[in-house]
Amino acid sequence: MIITALRNWRPAAGELVEWHPTEDALRAAGAAGADPDPGTFLQDNHIRGIWAKSCAAAPHTAYLAVTTEVAGDLDAEAMSRALQRFVRRHGGLRTWFTTDGTTVTRSSIAADEVVFQASSVGETAGEEQFRDYALARISSQALATSWPGFVLGAVTRAASFTLYYACDHALSDGASQALVLTEILDFYDNEASGHALGPYTSAPTGGFPDYARAEHDLARSFDRSSPELVEWVRTFRHHGNTMPRFPLDLGLAPGETAPMYGIEFDLLDGAGSAAFADVCRAAGGRYLAGILAAVAVTDLEMAGRREYYGMTVMSTRGLGDFLLTQGWLCNFAPLSFVVEGCASFTELVARANDAYDRAIRLSAAPLSSVLATLLASGADPSDVLTTPNMLSYMDFRRFPGAGTAPYERGMLFTGEGETANASMWFNRDSRHLYLGCQSPSTPFAQRQLRRYHAHLRTVFATVATDGDYSITPDREIADARHHG
Incomplete structure (x- = not known):
């Protein structure tokens, strides 16, 4: 995996597939109230920055993205289940924030209400045409001011597909991006082929809301x-x-x-x-x-x-x-x-x-x-x-995926x-x-x-x-x- 410039992302032509929450999942998110748990200092400051940019009609570029090339035909339904398992595993990805520019409020959707579905949205000639489409989608949808604050998509063709994931920086960092596709593809392999999960994906992971509480507790110990x-x-x-x-x-x-x-x-x-x-x-x-x-x-x-x-x-x-x-x-x-x-x-x-x-x-x-x-x-x-x-x-x-073909082909870039x-x-x-x-x-x-x-x-x-x-x-x- 390499960190590289956006201009170097040049997937080949193919069919565009997007994953979105189901209507029931979106209704559950819409009915969610405010959480008592706080966000972190970086998250709150970032959300205020998003709000200020939105007020100025400036484009959203504060996101991280990762992509790779995967061998084999895409099983879109297996990927839907893989994404669902991934998001249910990580409490931070089930959260979003609202603000008036000063106060930041965090909300979340329950794990068992998270369900995703795939949809085909047309064809792409790849390269620059695809980048224009992907950037427009990421800039408008990978926003932590609503749920989900991330996007997953693919360009599928015979015997291979491009997979990409982008997330608002409020919900991710460089290490998270280096981990994400390895985990999703491990879940995908399990769903599509029945192969056992790797030790990394099956291991327990702390939740980001727990981390936020720990950070607030730590801050109170300093003067x-x-x-x-x-x-x-x-x-x-x-x-x-x-x-x-x-x-x-x-x-x-x-x-x-x-x-x-x-x-x-x-x-x-x-x-x-x-x-x-x-x-x-x-x-x-x-x-x-x-x-x-x-x-x-x-x-x-x-x-x-x-x-x-x-x-x-x-x-x-x-x-x-x-x-x-x-x-x-x-x-x-x-x-x-x-x-x-x-x-x-x-x-x-x-x-x-x-x-x-x-x-x-x-x-x-x-x-x-x-x-x-x-x-x-x-x-x-x-x-x-x-x-x-x-x-x-x-x-x-x-990182856990090092040495595997999808990881070694991976590219990480920022807005x-x-x-x-x-x-x-x-x-x-x-x-x-x-x-x-x-x-x-x-x-x-x-x-x-x-x-x-x-x-x-x-x-x-x-x-x-x-x-x-x-x-x-x-x-x-x-x-x-x-x-x-």
Whole structure:
């Protein structure tokens, strides 16, 4: 499975099939009252954002989607039953939210009322025509402000079909998307062929409403004197009371955004990735520490940043028995370490590893507690309540479906809205280490990113080939002076 840009989704022609709840299921959802259980901080904030976009008549792009190619003829009725079992298993997918822009109310449908049915909706020539159709469907239907907040569909043809699933971000995250088709297809195989369920699909899974309660309980255990929050404030102040930004000027004024353009490229092939891992291990760090060190070296040599400062996504599935749960189970933590004084990549790896250990510790504090504490410390809300430049790492070799044909053919992508950042998503599988970057589409920003990414590729390649990389502060500035 790879994370890729939407433009790379090119299914072949075929018959379009959609799955929707039955009329009885929709009536049951319509009669449901408000739940006493809360949503999470991220969910509530996201739903308010959807409401604001809707008021402005802006398209819905805050969704995640995954697709794969499956061998064999589609048994649409077996897939209906598979989807039903999947949704009944995951309480978070039986929920939806309403809001007036301030108060967010959560509702849910009972598991035994969830029933789906398939319908054919015509033919597609595939490629661009299909993408236009799929995007219109996802944008209008994968919304957590009604049930269901997700869509399942297929393009079926002789002896194969394309399967896709898309979900409002309020109900899903990257790990959930990497899990979802493996689980649905396992249920499908059981329904269509009678094969036994895999251990992953038959294992118990915690419900997202349970996770939301656990998160609220955890938030009540933190106050401004908690060590994690004290360290958050100290880190934020040390970096000028601002969230991390991309190190190079992207040509946008404060508060300005531009349509997002997805950049992706390989950093290392399988052999190079293994060699890079060996270098990191010998230097006393995990693989991710090496990624952080390579980024920090690039920031220093391209922009003169003598201390790395970034923000990373952390899984919170360890808050309880939530490893297999469908939902948004994430938190964020700052990454900060000094680069100056290190002469080589391998010297820097241990510092990066320590910074990640610290980020793990700081991620124990729920985001609601963090933001409230930062604001109480006197930080400007415009600096706190802004989207930071992010760095994320996922190892797709670690998911249950790894090695199976549908999983290895899988593609994961997000809606493409607007951005002011150039966040980087590093992903590893058995074939390669590659980078995805959600970036502003302006010509100036793209020129800057081409320079930055070329340098980053050089750092990775040198480490994998030579076993190290010599650090030269302001290398690009020094090179420009030498050639001048």
